[in-house]
Amino acid sequence: MSFVANTPAQREEMLRACGVSSVDELFADIPASVAPKSFRLPPGASEHEVLTYFQQLAERNYAQLTVFLGGGVYDHFIPSAVDALASRGEFFTAYTPYQPELSQGTLQAIYEYQTHICRLTGMDAANASMYDGGTAIYEACQMALHTTRRSRIVVDEGVNPVYRKMLYSYTANLDIDFTEVPTSHGACHRELIEQTVGDDVAAVILQNPNFFGVVDNHEDVVARCHERGSLVIQSVYPVAMALLKPPGEIGVDIAVGEGQSLGNPLAFGGPYLGFMATNRKLVRKMPGRIVGRTLDREGREAFVLTLQAREQHIRREKATSNICTNEALCALRAHMYLSLVGKEGMREVAQLCHAKAEYAKSRFKTIPGVRVMETNPTFNEFTVRLPADAGVIAGRLVERGIAPGLPLGRYYQGMENYLLVAVTEKRTKAEIGNFAEVLEEVLAHYWDFEEEHSERIEV
């Protein structure tokens, strides 16, 4: 089924109108020397057959685990109205709103989304979205480098390690120096950052809550950076922003983050959306689409893509970014989510996440051999040190239906025994209790096994 509407008779008629006798004549510009050497693809199938095929693939994924995995992507509840509204064809079969007369729906929604992001982050202006939280950091760096004309970026190691890796990939061919600053007890190491930020630093990248879940008020760090002419980029978790001090209140220059938690499903890694917001001073340096409110010829309120002179289709190689297609539908979902959950609802979601995470901490503290890292306050994610390799222990819990968190050894050297646990409003007291019990059991058996094993070795 190719969804072609025209019948063979219609095609014949159209070919005649084009003055050719066969469709092959229309492809005459393609030289025979480059004719396809192969095009062996399976035959097409009916909708029913294809659906069945994918249902079988989907069933081979264990999506029914109780999820305590986070690491920047969280299992929050999505109200049904988000799916119902976002699946309206007028939204999802449209494209970039180049013709404002036919796109007021998308344009107004983006304007409202921008406003929602500003209110959540306390910043002055937001763009229509970036690809994800990681590319948003990269774009923020480019913005800082261009604005300050400096060449060094300082990165707190509390910033999502995957995003840091992305940043280094993107800039491998550019002359940019990166300095990573280790954390202290999982929190921002203020003295080290202060020592590192010299007159050559374009920006310092921080994260709140950071990758270990630690919450902070970076106001003093921001002040130190500004004294040295460096900008501050802060990556934030939007759900936490309902409770925590937003970047706009502490003088952050560019706020970014992963917006998945706002109404977008986990979906094995995407599509998600990166959000980006800045202050009035820098708004014209911000990459990506931006929607503005204006008036039309008859004085009616209207929305348009604005500040397009920054963009690739006008500026070509001099553009602020190469981004074209962004994540408009994901941003629309985020906006719908925020509209539905609302002012009080978002506070409640954040409070629930936090309270449940604190409860999980209290349960884990009683398990022999487990240490909850609690030198610093956390939001809904925290690290625990296990008595053995966290990857191995996590594997055991997965077998019991629990995705217990992210083992940190892959991203932080020396943290092989650490597990990063996330708790959202979806997790119940019973699920958290079960997690704690299973963990205790697994650890007990683990030691039994190890003892047996080591005895055998000794023999």
Place this chain on the structure above:
Amino acid sequence: MSVVFERSVPGRRGVRLPGCDVPLAEAIPEKCLRERSAELCELSELDVVRHFTGLSRLNFGVDTGFYPLGSCTMKYNPRVSERIAGLAGFSQLHPFLPQLRSGGMLTQGALQLLYELEHVLCEITGMEAFTLQPLAGAHGELTGMMLIAAYHRDKGNRRQTVLIPDEAHGTNPSSAAITGYRTVPVPTDTTSGRLDLEALEALIDDETAAIMLTNPNTLGIFNSDIERVVELAHARDALVYYDGANLNAILGKFRPGDAGIDVMHVNVHKTCATPHGGGGPGAGPVGVRKHLVPFLPISRIQKRQDNSYMLDYDQPKSIGYVAPFYGNFSILVRAYAYIKLLGGEGLVEVSENAVLNANYVMQALKERYALPYDRTCMHECVLSASRQAEKGVHAIDIAKALIDRGYHPPTVYFPLIVKEAMMIEPTETESKETLDAFISAMLEIADEAEQNPDAFAQLPKNAPVCRPDEVKAARDMDVCYDI
């Protein structure tokens, strides 16, 4: 329509959250908390449903009507793809799962799907291997340029320039520039509408890292000299990048890999009918020839001997991470579902009908609208409003007149090398009746442009707004409801 924040009523609620079944916690110090609540909406669920339903009615999509936006391939998006992407086994899968020990075994369905899609894309394009990670077409270009840079770095040379034909997409020069390259434009031969080979030969040198090629180009013309272009590049160890945005024209007719193309991307939201979403999400898988495989982003999906699938992070020459996980997964699911529905013969039918539809429209309109390159086109044709412009009716005015007649306008003023350009891409899913009606509308508009050119400035009349003031928008910069 009023802005959503104007509908807000203090104290109104839209959703009920689960009660707190654990003790309330107050572990966060005061100095880390925000002073007052963020001023989000306070609406009922019905308020929200009416607001967004209202907004949707101010929009035009492929579902609404004919959308011949050139270069964007606005074809029908099959509904079954939405249903498949929404299956809980896909939509509720946490991306970190495969990183747990034995976790890969918990996501075998997803990994198999991605593996199969990579291989199907290889067969469609003739490339050796694909990465599905790039999150959009331009992101694919960026990934491609990073691969090219890594290839040259690996050989110990750091080349400085990338050659880009002036008929290329706007993202091409930008993608090359942000990777650290200086871009050098290559002119188009004004008689053939194709890349000027002599100019290319003169411009290519040992500083050239790559040429970025769009074929068929933005004039909708297939460049028959493609082998020669590749030969010229390879003779200087420059690589050839192929912008796959126009793949809808050549399925089963031409495979870039067979012509020696080194790197290419595919816009699945164009060719593979995944929805455009009002400006994304898309996905931009990147294919490479053999010598570039070691540089592909991590992770790579591998099939083990026991037919299970795994993520391989052990790629020492890899350019690293370009996306946090495995690409825009649920978009890739839709793309693969589409390919499965159509099969090989269906894909060939796509290109044949896309090209036929474009030529049919071009033939019917070329008497009344200037056709700068009068030759068989591929999936799109580029007309010019230059004749009408003499009377004061410009491409943008024709666009607005089409809006009043219920059509989305073509892409206008692009490509930049055609004055008053109108780039029409009907796609294969449109019927002859739709095309005939569109043609009639265009011919009527041509008549009106002659008879009553002054009337166009007031168009569109049947849209919610008419020609918003863009200058004011940029000057006053009202981009947030509060400021």
